[in-house]
Amino acid sequence: MLTDVTTDIKSLTREELATVFNRWRQPAYRVAQLLQWLYLRRATEWDAMTNLPKTLRDQLKGEFMLQPLELVRKQGARDTTQKFLWRLTDHSLIESVLIPANPALYGEASDRHTLCVSTQVGCAYGCKFCASGLNGWKRNLMPHEIVEQVLAVERWHQRETGREKSEGRNADGALVTGAAAAPAPPPVRLINNLVIMGMGEPLANYDNLLKALHILNAPWGGGIGARKITISTSGLAPQIRKLADEPEQFRLAVSLHGATDEVRSRIMPVNRKYPLRELTAALEYYRSKRDRILTFEYILIAGVNDSLPQARALATLARRFQAKVNLIPYNQVEGLAWDRPSEAVCEEFLAVLEKQRVIATLRREKGHDIDAACGQLRLKTERELASTT
Numbered sequence: 001m002l003t004d005v006t007t008d009i010k011s012l013t014r015e016e017l018a019t020v021f022n023r024w025r026q027p028a029y030r031v032a033q034l035l036q037w038l039y040l041r042r043a044t045e046w047d048a049m050t051n052l053p054k055t056l057r058d059q060l061k062g063e064f065m066l067q068p069l070e071l072v073r074k075q076g077a078r079d080t081t082q083k084f085l086w087r088l089t090d091h092s093l094i095e096s097v098l099i100p101a102n103p104a105l106y107g108e109a110s111d112r113h114t115l116c117v118s119t120q121v122g123c124a125y126g127c128k129f130c131a132s133g134l135n136g137w138k139r140n141l142m143p144h145e146i147v148e149q150v151l152a153v154e155r156w157h158q159r160e161t162g163r164e165k166s167e168g169r170n171a172d173g174a175l176v177t178g179a180a181a182a183p184a185p186p187p188v189r190l191i192n193n194l195v196i197m198g199m200g201e202p203l204a205n206y207d208n209l210l211k212a213l214h215i216l217n218a219p220w221g222g223g224i225g226a227r228k229i230t231i232s233t234s235g236l237a238p239q240i241r242k243l244a245d246e247p248e249q250f251r252l253a254v255s256l257h258g259a260t261d262e263v264r265s266r267i268m269p270v271n272r273k274y275p276l277r278e279l280t281a282a283l284e285y286y287r288s289k290r291d292r293i294l295t296f297e298y299i300l301i302a303g304v305n306d307s308l309p310q311a312r313a314l315a316t317l318a319r320r321f322q323a324k325v326n327l328i329p330y331n332q333v334e335g336l337a338w339d340r341p342s343e344a345v346c347e348e349f350l351a352v353l354e355k356q357r358v359i360a361t362l363r364r365e366k367g368h369d370i371d372a373a374c375g376q377l378r379l380k381t382e383r384e385l386a387s388t389t
């Protein structure tokens, strides 16, 4: 492993850090101390790591970056979907979305907080309904830029909680008095569910994504269970096969959005490269290796993929793979001409699936008012910046 001062420390696994510390003749327990600073206390400065000797801190400073994401904009109120727009060191903008507990989405009911993270700046796959691809693809995110999205949201939450406590308010916004108005609490982990479904095609950034997920999954890192991590793909068949062979038990969600080649190719250019025949063959392989639930994501677009024949074809596919279906009524994107179907059409589509005994949910949208479709906040901010320069 080569490192230089442009390598962020959070792109390294524990094993890689152990190799570096071994080379520097540091005792092994220093690695554990450093990891606690990075992933439990979420430190953003070397000098905060007070139980590491100054000489070691200086050595780390000379070899690695420790760069937090810069919050540019946040939309959404507490207890609703909240969207974060981050600036990277090269000034690129990416988004993460924090989704409060919703048992209908990616797991069972609990006080879960789900974070949807980006994996690329822009996207090359050009799905016709999506804002992320509108300005094309810029670059892959490095592992630490994926990991940092989780840490940065947790840092933000920690700050908010601390501020509320110091203002004498509890997490629900109610006034508290006397001893209850306590100082900021110790760090706690907020994110316990992760969906890799933000900007970019996750499996097109395969190696960086898998390394980031290794770090986020590890008990010494993010501590998020592999079964609580869902990787989404627009249908990259070869990478689905590769993922099936990985040791970690990550979940897979396929952004299907069309149940026949004709409809899918119309809105998803990737389908011309990997048509349903190839995609389903890869999913068969995945299922043969992983006896676990697949999810099909299906954005309902008026007059495009919301017909009853599409619903029936989708039901057939879902039954074949015992897949769960998430129906998502389309979120309007400025500059794109697609429409959201009426509620009645969405309900009718859902009813066809349910009649075929497919487990399906219809998202009664949480993020409609905050540009929640992936890439929209970034696009809006870039357009605003462009118009002021």
Ligand code: SF4
Residues within 6 Å of the ligand: 123, 124, 125, 126, 127, 130, 131, 132, 133, 198, 199, 200, 201, 234, 255, 374
């Ligand atoms: S839906 Fe996903 S794969 Fe398609 S353009 Fe948007 S970000 Fe890329």
